[in-house]
Amino acid sequence: MKTRAAVAFEKAKPLTVMDVELEGPRAGEVLVEVKATGVCHTDDFTLSGADPEGLFPAILGHEGAGIVVDASPDVTSVKKGDHVIPLYTPECRQCPSCLSRKTNLCTAIRATQGQGVMPDGTSRFSFDGKKLHHYMGTSTFSNFTVLPEIAVAKIREDAPFDKVCYIGCGVTTGIGAVLNTAKVEPGANCIVFGLGGIGLNVVQGLRLAGADMIVGVDVNNGKKQWGERFGMTHFVNPKEVGGDLVPHLINMTKRGADQIGGADYTFDCTGNVTVMRQALEACHRGWGQSVIIGVAPAGAEIATRPFQLVTGRVWKGTASS
Amino acid sequence: MKTRAAVAFEKAKPLTVMDVELEGPRAGEVLVEVKATGVCHTDDFTLSGADPEGLFPAILGHEGAGIVVDASPDVTSVKKGDHVIPLYTPECRQCPSCLSRKTNLCTAIRATQGQGVMPDGTSRFSFDGKKLHHYMGTSTFSNFTVLPEIAVAKIREDAPFDKVCYIGCGVTTGIGAVLNTAKVEPGANCIVFGLGGIGLNVVQGLRLAGADMIVGVDVNNGKKQWGERFGMTHFVNPKEVGGDLVPHLINMTKRGADQIGGADYTFDCTGNVTVMRQALEACHRGWGQSVIIGVAPAGAEIATRPFQLVTGRVWKGTASS
Numbered sequence: 285m286k287t288r289a290a291v292a293f294e295k296a297k298p299l300t301v302m303d304v305e306l307e308g309p310r311a312g313e314v315l316v317e318v319k320a321t322g323v324c325h326t327d328d329f330t331l332s333g334a335d336p337e338g339l340f341p342a343i344l345g346h347e348g349a350g351i352v353v354d355a356s357p358d359v360t361s362v363k364k365g366d367h368v369i370p371l372y373t374p375e376c377r378q379c380p381s382c383l384s385r386k387t388n389l390c391t392a393i394r395a396t397q398g399q400g401v402m403p404d405g406t407s408r409f410s411f412d413g414k415k416l417h418h419y420m421g422t423s424t425f426s427n428f429t430v431l432p433e434i435a436v437a438k439i440r441e442d443a444p445f446d447k448v449c450y451i452g453c454g455v456t457t458g459i460g461a462v463l464n465t466a467k468v469e470p471g472a473n474c475i476v477f478g479l480g481g482i483g484l485n486v487v488q489g490l491r492l493a494g495a496d497m498i499v500g501v502d503v504n505n506g507k508k509q510w511g512e513r514f515g516m517t518h519f520v521n522p523k524e525v526g527g528d529l530v531p532h533l534i535n536m537t538k539r540g541a542d543q544i545g546g547a548d549y550t551f552d553c554t555g556n557v558t559v560m561r562q563a564l565e566a567c568h569r570g571w572g573q574s575v576i577i578g579v580a581p582a583g584a585e586i587a588t589r590p591f592q593l594v595t596g597r598v599w600k601g602t603a604s605s
Numbered sequence: 606m607k608t609r610a611a612v613a614f615e616k617a618k619p620l621t622v623m624d625v626e627l628e629g630p631r632a633g634e635v636l637v638e639v640k641a642t643g644v645c646h647t648d649d650f651t652l653s654g655a656d657p658e659g660l661f662p663a664i665l666g667h668e669g670a671g672i673v674v675d676a677s678p679d680v681t682s683v684k685k686g687d688h689v690i691p692l693y694t695p696e697c698r699q700c701p702s703c704l705s706r707k708t709n710l711c712t713a714i715r716a717t718q719g720q721g722v723m724p725d726g727t728s729r730f731s732f733d734g735k736k737l738h739h740y741m742g743t744s745t746f747s748n749f750t751v752l753p754e755i756a757v758a759k760i761r762e763d764a765p766f767d768k769v770c771y772i773g774c775g776v777t778t779g780i781g782a783v784l785n786t787a788k789v790e791p792g793a794n795c796i797v798f799g800l801g802g803i804g805l806n807v808v809q810g811l812r813l814a815g816a817d818m819i820v821g822v823d824v825n826n827g828k829k830q831w832g833e834r835f836g837m838t839h840f841v842n843p844k845e846v847g848g849d850l851v852p853h854l855i856n857m858t859k860r861g862a863d864q865i866g867g868a869d870y871t872f873d874c875t876g877n878v879t880v881m882r883q884a885l886e887a888c889h890r891g892w893g894q895s896v897i898i899g900v901a902p903a904g905a906e907i908a909t910r911p912f913q914l915v916t917g918r919v920w921k922g923t924a925s926s
Contacts, residue, residue, distance in 0.1 A: 380863035387891030387917050391865055542701035544712055560911060570708030580911045587908040590881060590901045593922030596708050601914030 289409070289426035291416060293341045295333030299425070304343070304416060306426070307408040308354060312433050314362060315354035316370065319445035321424040322347035324453050324481070329579065330419070336582050339400040342417035343409055346372045348424030349449040352436070359433045367443065368436035369452045372397075372420035373603070376434060388464075389603060393432070397421040403432055422452075450481075457602070458485020458553070461575050462493050465602040466549045470494030473537045475547045476516070477563050478554035479507035482577055484514045486551045491515030497537060499547070501529070533566040550574045557584045564588055567597045576601035610730070610747035612737060614662045616654030620746070625664070625737060627747070628729040629675060633754050635683060636675035637691065640766035642745040643668035645774050645802070647900065651740070657903050660721040663738035664730055667693045669745030670770040673757070680754045688764065689757035690773045693718075693741035694924070697755060709785075710924060714753070718742040724753055743773075771802075778923070779806025779874070782896050783814055786923040787870045791815030794858045796868045797837070798884050799875035800828035803898055805835045807872045812836030818858060820868070822850070854887040871895045878905045885909055888918045897922035 287306045290299040309315045324347050330338040352366045362368060375382045379392035396403050400417030408430040409416035409423065423429045439448060458481075462468050472495045476486045479502040490498045491514065499518040500511035508519040518536065525532045538545035546568030552560045555578030564574040565588065574597065576586070586599075593599065608627045611620040630636045645668050651659040673687045683689060696703045700713035717724050721738025729751040730737035730744065744750045760769060779802075783789050793816045797807045800823040811819045812835065820839040821832035829840040839857065846853045859866035867889030873881045876899030885895040886909065895918065897907070907920075914920065 380861075380865065381891050384892060389891045389917055391890070540701075544701065557911065569712070570702050570710045571705060576911050576914050578911075579915070584910070585908045586911050586914075587906045590878065590897050590899075590905070590907050590922060593897050593907075593920060594900070594924050596710055596922070596924075599914060599920040601911060601916070601918075603915050603917075 285428070287426050287428040289343050289423075290345075291341055291411070292331050292344050295331065295338060295340060299331070299344070302411075304426070305410045306428055306430065307410075309356045309359075309430050310402070310404060311356050311358055313356050313402065313430050314352050314359055314433055314436060315428060315430055316350045316368060316436065317353045317428055318345075318348045318350040318424050318426060320349050320449040321345050322449050322453065326453075326579065327419075327425075334581065337398060339417045339419075341411075341414075342400060342419045343423040343426050343429075344419045345424030345426070346370070346420040346422040347449055347453040348422065348429075349439070349443075349445040349452065353428070355433070361433055362436055362438055367439050367441050367445075369439055369448060370422040370424060370429070370431050371435045371437055371452070372422050374421070374432060374435035393421065393434075402430065424449075424452075454481040455485050455488075457577060458482045458487075459489035459492065461486055461551060461577050461602045462489030462549075465600060466551075466573055466575050468493040468495055468549050471496045472548040473497040473499075473539070473568075475499040475501060475533055475537070475550045475563070475566055477501045477550065477552050477559050478578065479504075479511050479516075480553060483551070483553035484510060486553060486577070487511055487514040487516050499533065499536065501533075530562050530565045537568070544569055546572050548572060552576045552578050554578045555580050557586050560586045561588055564597060564599050565592060570596035572596070573598040573600065606749070608747050608749040610664050610744075611666075612662055612732070613652050613665050616652065616659060616661060620652070620665070623732075625747070626731045627749055627751065628731075630677045630680075630729075630751050631723070631725060632677050632679055634677050634723065634751050635673050635680055635754055635757060636749060636751055637671040637689060637757065638674045638749055639666075639669045639671040639745050639747060641670050641770040642666050643770050643774065647774075648740075648746075650900065655902065658719060660738045660740075662732075662735075663721060663740045664744040664747050664750075665740045666745030666747070667691070667741040667743040668770055668774040669743065669750075670760070670764075670766040670773065674749070676754070682754055683757055683759055688760050688762050688766075690760055690769060691743040691745060691750070691752050692756045692758055692773070693743050695742070695753060695756035714742065714755075723751065745770075745773075775802040776806050776809075778898060779803045779808075780810035780813065782807055782872060782898050782923045783810030783870075786921060787872075787894055787896050789814040789816055789870050792817045793869040794818040794860070794889075796820040796822060796854055796858070796871045796884070796887055798822045798871065798873050798880050799899065800825075800832050800837075801874060804872070804874035805831060807874060807898070808832055808835040808837045820854065820857065822854075851883050851886045858887075858889070865890055867893050869893055873897045873899050875899045876901050878907050881907045882909055885918060885920050886913060891917035893917070894919040894921065
């Protein structure tokens with residue numbers, strides 16, 4: 285069949301909106317009509333050429349929602365007419381990573397997904413007989429897309445597509461970092477660095493988890509009202525702090541008898557390795573945990589004194605929770 | 606009273622074995638006759654002058670065992686004649702850190718301990734009317750020493766002093782890192798970097814925890830037989846690996862269907878920041894945890910690509926577990 289799609293033919297060039305060829309679903313696959321898609325900074329990162337794993341030509345997009353319009357006969361978990369959200373971190377439920385019960389990062393599907401193809405090693409998209417790559421296994425910048433059955437999550441039919449599409453990436457990444465990676469408990473003091481799409485969803489997750497202090501840090505004062513809409517309790521603009529940011533944050537998080545200060549949990553949602561270090565060092569001595577969510581530029585490294593960890597801070601990360 | 610002690614008058618000078626003045630225990634304190642003491646590398650580190658927090662003159666030593674010979678009348682948890690091990694990380698049980706139930710690093714006692722004095726702010730040791738500093742709150746390089754009541758742990762009377770003194774530092778640090786910090790579960794694949802006093806006790810802890818593969822890494826082949834006595838299952842000398850150490854270790858830890866490889870838990874017991882990075886990067890994608898135990902030189906920093914954490918590895922540390 286033909287479908288209208290926004291094609292990324294080359295890095296750092298505008299997308300081309302055009303008709304492309306889409307093969308129907310093969311074994312274990314479904315055809316989805318994409319009703320809405322978000323545009324995530326990761327799409328832009330890949331399009332820019334900075335993503336070392338970026339492949340071209342490709343159909344980008346990984347934050348969508350739509351309706352199953354066809355399915356291979358062996359598909360059992362969804363059927364035509366089901367409303368679904370495509371998943372770029374699906375779980376095959378059979379590989380050592382899935383069976384470990386310690387991670388959601390399926391390593392079986394990752395191999396073919398990273399090569400821009402379906403699990404059987406081929407692409408469903410083409411143009412003029414030439415292969416177009418799938419992107420993150422989802423390619424939601426297309427009116428129709430083919431996905432493995434395990435890569436769609438069924439949702440309620442009354443959920444509005446233009447809202448729930450964000451659940452495909454930003455919402456789950458932010459809330460998952462709080463609930464699954466950090467496992468924040470009620471009453472915790474928390475700091476969120478960067479109030480973009482991920483950071484605001486971390487704030488929302490902290491509110492869900494019952495955090496006490498939810499400090500948002502951003503260089504843009506315009507983010508203050510956005511943070512507050514999602515549950516932020518305090519806002520800090522590092523440019524307006526008279527002095528170093530870390531001691532300022534540690535002072536802010538002192539409470540009652542605890543005059544040591546530091547957050548129980550911090551989250552980096554900036555991708556900036558200097559901020560990642562600040563996020564770790566703003567953690568409470570003895571137990572503070574810092575979660576890295578942002579994607580850093582290729583080659584960039586994080587650093588700290590090992591003393592920070594030896595005195596009880598924990599440094600972890602999450603890709604998609 | 607007088608007591609014989611090995612006094613560190615100045616950094617980088619030999620200890621002076623001599624009689625010094627020791628005041629009796631004040632409120633909440635006990636007098637202990639030290640029957641045996643280990644010499645830990647940390648004592649040597651402080652004596653060398655490299656420890657930025659080192660104070661002189663001082664009576665070093667923190668790995669001892671002895672008998673309570675006197676106690677202030679308000680002391681209730683131990684009595685004269687009790688056999689005890691001095692604790693350099695005691696818990697006051699009242700400060701925010703102790704009451705957090707998330708850390709064993711009491712911050713109340715740390716303040717005075719770091720200044721080389723008892724919790725009331727004064728020293729019990731002197732020579733010619735001049736104050737001698739306590740060291741790590743224990744000063745076991747003395748025939749008698751005064752300790753806060755909370756800083757002694759009662760032990761069995763048939764435990765040999767010259768063996769159990771090591772429980773005061775090396776044994777608990779190594780085993781605690783395994784059982785309390787990493788919480789290693791039966792069947793885990795683990796790697797221990799550095800087979801000195803701490804590393805061997807990590808190996809012993811892993812055996813207690815029921816770890817499957819216990820890989821010891823050391824540049825000294827003489828450590829192989831020591832590791833095996835404590836429960837090590839595999840030995841790697843980095844100098845004899847033809848190529849990079851991390852891929853070699855990841856290959857070693859592949860098993861069955863899991864051909865990703867990497868350890869479930871790794872432990873750095875070297876204090877070398879390059880090894881700390883190798884220990885993190887030898888962890889399994891998705892869930893591997895690396896624990897830093899070694900003390901690094903002042904100013905040294907650890908570094909890695911944030912991708913290591915974003916894909917599920919966890920970096921933590923322990924001072925004394």
